[in-house]
Amino acid sequence: MSEYLFRLGRWAFRRRRWVLGFWVAAAIATIVAATASGGQTNDSFTIPGTESQRMTDLLKQKLPAVAGGQTQVVFAAPPGARITDEPYRSGVASALGQVPGVPQVASVSDPYATPGGVSPDGRVAQSFVQFAAQPADVEDASLDRLQDAVKPAQAAGVQVEYTGSVYPGWRIEVSELPEVVGLAVAFLILCITFGALVAAGLPICTAIIGVVIALMGVNALAAVVDIASTSTTVALMLGLACGIDYSLFILFRHRNQFLRGAPLEDSAALAVGTAGSSVVFAALTVVIALCGMAVVGIPFLTVMGLCAAAAVTIALLIALTLLPALLGFAGPRLTRFFSTRVRPGHHEKVARTSAIEPARTFGARWARFVVRFRIPVVVGGVGLLLVMAIPALDMQLGLPSGGSKPTSNTQRKAYDLISDHFGPGFNGPLMVVADAGVPPAQVQQLAAAFAAQPGVAAAAPIAAND
Template identity: 70%
Template sequence: MSTYLFRLGKWAFRRRRWVLGFWLAVAVTAIVLATVSGGQTNDSFTIPGTESQRTTDLLEQKLPALGGAQTQVVFAVKSPAKVTDQGPRAGIEAAVAQLRTVPQVASVSDPFTDQGVAPDQQVALGWVQYTAQPADVEDSTLDKLEDAVAPAKQAGVQVEYSGSVYPGWRITPSELPELIGLAIALIILLITFGAVVAAGVPIVNAIIGVVIALMGVTALASVVDIASASTTVALMLGLSCGIDYGLFILFRHRNNLIAGMTPEESASLALGTAGSSVVFAGLTVIIALCGLAVVGIPFLTLMGLCAAAAVSVALLIALTLLPAILGFAGPKVAKFIDTRLRPGHHEEVARITATEPARTFGATWARFVVRFRIPVLVLGVGLLLVLAIPAASMDLGLPSAASQPESSTQRKAYDLTAESFGPGFNGPLLVVADGPVDQSGVQTLVNALRQQPDVAAAGPLAVNNEVAVVRVIPTTGPNSDTTADLVHHIRDNRAAIENGVGAPILVGGSTASNIDVSTKLSDALPVFLLVVVGLAFVLLTFAFRTILVPIKSILGFLLSIGAAFGAEVAMFQWGWGEDIFDITPTETISFLPILMLAIIFGLSSDYEVFVVSRIKEDYTTSGDARGAVARGTGLSARVVTAAALIMFSIFVAFMFTDDPTIKVIGFSFAVGVFLDAFVVRLTLVPATMAIVRAKLWYHPQWFAKYVPDPDIEGKRLEERLAGPAPTGGAGH
């Protein structure tokens, strides 16, 4: 692998104008396609094969008026006024009349004739039913929805919205997180390299890669449903991996230049050595993300594929565009910033890092870990186990209006409805009788449902010659365990409930759909964990040609992911971070654990490869197992620290948003990366390797014969080259 990458680096360096032109053309093409397609992401979570999805499909076929998206319009007045007073009532009735004229609207319920007025007469509910699914409801339709309720507002009535779609439901991404992340990344790179050009190169590469990936996702969203979180995850990983991969190769290139190599030979050798580790690390992340397809959940599969595409673009750019840009930069990447306080400081640090790595802080830390390996191992493992304790209380669910910021219309509608009607009105269930049912059968179904535990109300919603629909109001909110128990109870006792109805029943609606999605994701979690662990074992065994290294890496990964889960539960589910992050404590997003397993596994493999490959290279040369741990860790510590801090900072930057889903994703990824990089890979891994020593590299005799050696350290490449190998490097 290293030889091929060396040749690729030389080719890209020499043909840099063609390479740059190609990637700029790809970026422009992606922007044009995204603009022309008009694709938009959405937050419609469905899983084919679940009962709730079968219910939706049935309604689309036999009762289209109830098969589409829905908006709950909440009309509210402040005491002592009442919605039944002449002025507010006239405004609400006029608004309802205008809502019926909005395009794509199938029906609108009148609160005054459809029992939509709260007992305290402070709030009235209107339901807007669309002919289209959530992803197909036009933004222009929602704009006209807001215009239609103007008479109610003019009458002094407060109007708020919730439901599967509502005005402003589509998330408009903010550029603030990206700008904050890029600014912090630039500062870290300036400190790491001490050179403006060197600091800017990885960022330019990452930005080009992210533009291509995000525009591609936007274009794809015009033909398939893609969750809004997909673009955020793709942006996070594309930006962080793009900068990190460029950092690892550039760090090696800069050290080669300081050691006296020409820019062309330096860039080629950097790609052949550090580039080999980048390829393996990138492929690990990509395979882990694509592995999300094994759980059989379409929106999660697409989320993984979008993120994998972003990482793929970042990897290809690091292998082609980076050496091309290094060709344009020439020796400027080693031109340091002059400082008045300490002239020559950056040159001194760079020289020490490249030629005297034993004097660096990373080397000092590595020697400390090796010397006190047993207490370090015990304390590190103990810390991660303590952090993981809250994970045992993880409660999965999908985000509801209750978790939205208090300033959002969805949260206001939720609170008004819960206060005046009860929390169950925010998450009604639809029980559908599949078949012709007479009025007697409908009333029998309604009576049977009213007798079920935790049912606040039940009433007929729609009946035709093919189906009958009953709306069931639980006593608890949509994300309550009691509501989930009610859904399962009705399904488990459907035979008794169907008695006298004359048709089989199905339980659906958005609340039941969210419960089905969460259940499916919970069931898929152990399976996916086994897949990830098995994948880690195979890939790391192939990379390092030993069994003990993968076992050690997997145990470290499990510790870091457990601690990250625990931190997320404590902060966002238990509410420890309620004031810190301005959030409402709620269930853990059901797709977050699987997403974290894929991403943290991939990123942990990145740092495992960069650290352990340097240790292996030193051990291969010296035969001193314990000394190789100290020297190899010291050589890779600086660049791994910079890479981890950049990735951590980018994830943290995404917490500066009002969307609670994005906040929890950014926090969880940031904690996972931080713990895995600093506690596991730079502390527990060298401590364990120093204890086990040479036994760690053992493998059966047949292994060397049948399993090819990928040479990710680039050792054979350096031996083939006539010139002297550089002394320092970035985690080959």
Template identity: 60%
Template structure:
């Protein structure tokens, strides 16, 4: 592999104008197609095969007017007044909605008898004929316009439901801009030059633009959740910068030794590039593994993020060498800014003179010397952080998890105040094969006698199908509501006794319960599939079984600790005032997404660190010395890469969307713990304990499994033999001497 990467980088360097033009054309084409297609994301979480989805399908066929989204309009009188004072304005406004395109029915609070006992709060209902994702913005704007006279009358108007004005989540550019600024600062500290700091960021931005525009174009024909583009953005930026950082570090080290740029770029790619390829493939495998759980929106999310990582990899292998060709020696010239250039130059010069004087070298010596104590302490720390994960409760976001200034949150709180939490998450019971209205009435009466039911209202009947709204006494994410859904489904025969009807329990709340249940059941299958595939890949890369096993155990520790932190903060509410969050259930798809992302990224750092250790071990065969030197040489670049990824994820915790905020926080904690506690601490400690045994593999493995040459040993041999020319051979010799200068780029 290293030889192929060497040739690819040499081609990209020499044909840099062509490579740059091709990538710019690809980015422009993606933007153009996305604009023409008009694709938009949506957050309609449904899963084929669930009972809630079957209920929705029946409505689409038999009662199409009631198969779409629902909006609840909450009217609240101010200063102790009563909504009846504006009854005329409210009735007129709700009547106007009947003529709005895609609205099949609207019911004002007074006709629907949905006025609170104190007369201060009332609920209007709007039924759409289209699915939430298909409701046009013009229709939602018409709802807002119709409510203007009501607001003018001094009545507060808020919205809730599966679709409502302002429900679509627009991705803010602020988090990624903040992340990029922090990334640039970290790269300036690391490299001390504008050219080197800007190169990985520029290439990552081109890759992210290309990917996101492609995903947007696909969203015109496939349902894609807004979280999919956010996860793709997070990984595209972080992985793109990290891969560029790792290759650029090798390249700049070569330049500081005196290797010409034209030889340094392919040489850096032939060594560091192999690690980047295996790291990216592991992430891609983990993300594509989401397809095995059979959940459409997770499949799309995984494939979108995998596409972002794949593009980041291609960018690092082709566009980055081209950009380095344009930069020439400038990536090795230190800036005159004292905070950045002077520091980086001082570190580089000191490292060149004495490679064992760096902070990374001091840390690796400490870890190797106290390897047993460090291993125990690290495992105990992660174990303690993982304790809250045992109390995890899964659910999907409701209005209660939104910021207090969000209309959905205001509507949720007002509805709970006036009617009870259950009115925020009504169930829709679909009765099939109903022969008469009396059968519907009998079923509704049976439903009303169930414990935990606050109100039952028949909504419609047609084509042998009746639709009945059941309002629980508990909120949409309460365990009592989940128990009620299961009870209704278990007792469906009794509820429909004497009518010959068959009951399905659906609606948004039931759908969310089904989604959470299926996600929980899919988690073990996903874990086995992804860990198994990654185990095979890492075994092939390092040609040993013990390294992949160690990597997987370390990942499970960091994953459990990150999940524990997520539960403590977002579910228990630790630090809620500091972070401005509302404690709620853990998002049901977060654990499985965390498994994919953190496992992939942990494998990134595993490959970066262990490949350097293996490179050192291949040269001299001293396992413990290889651990110490390999860790010290990779510590600076892994630290920079992890801090960049951590910063990008943290930036997303400052968004208003609770889903994105929880994802950003969980990813940030997971990356931080995995990089610094596991990969730079536990991994070298365990490898130092194992010694040379860590590299053991059976003889048959060495004979039958091809060696990918991840450390670039065979490439160096071919270079030394003059296979790529005399200049390349001389460059390879220069890159290996003096030994200490290699760390100058780190």
């Protein structure tokens, strides 16, 4: 493989204008495709083969009124008061009277007429607002109208919080600020490491181009395929990390060879042929691992893995083609080092020592130390890893809930109110669907049988089709 990579690196170096033009055109094409297609990622996902998914599909087919998104509105009276007292009860009743007029709302429950709607201590009431659309399809305007509808309860002094599969503020806005900050920090570290502006900027530029192509391609594909919004986040993180990492392998080898006197073209080709082999192996390992997410059989995880694998593949191709082309454009400017008044010539001295006398570097001294004291190093390293793994003994796995949200979040406040006043089980109710034409009398008997089971706090029928 090294021979083929050597030829590829030499070809990209010699045809650098064509290579650069191709990748710029690819970036422009994906941007245009993403814009023209109008593709957008979504937050809906399915888990085929599970009981919950079969129940969801059955509800969509036979009882669509309760198959959509649901908001659990929690009303809490001030400390020492009861939600059944005036003026709190009137405020809640007035609010619930306006909720049916909210767009996309199919039904709303009355906590005062529903068993279990009011907490045993009488301070908190909960109402379930059923939407006709799936959570991902519930419009923000409808949620805003829901907030307006419950204002009479707030005006009466009632605390109103929300939870459920969809509620005001439920959408997670993914910020690109962490990635921007990460790029700035990475550029600063590369400037310190390489001591040259051009050498530090090349890995950042290639990573950004790869990420743009990957993300725009994913958005364009989202016009015809359901793609979870988290897919772009994973693709962005891996695309940036791998894009910078793979370029560093090749760039560092090229600069050292050039400092030792190798011609630019030969150095770039040799760097791709040698360090490029490690890059290919590393990238293929990551791609195979990401594609392995398809084994789970969950569609949104499969798509997420494939999107991330595509981003890593693009980072690999850019490192093997665009980077050597940019090395041709950069030429000897890669060795234009910073020079400060405090330590003039320090960066160049460090770089030339690393290239010409690598045995004098700190890395070489550290390697000799590890080899010489290998037994204590192994024992100490394993001991440190064991100490770091101690928290894993108390690891608790599970899906995130309202209890994992910040205390300032409305879902967390609703979760705490329900848990404190109704009991912890009310935050995770179990829905049972019977598909056998059960008569109403038997439905009541079935609910009573469930309520009699150990650990069950309450059970009640929700709805039935005609």
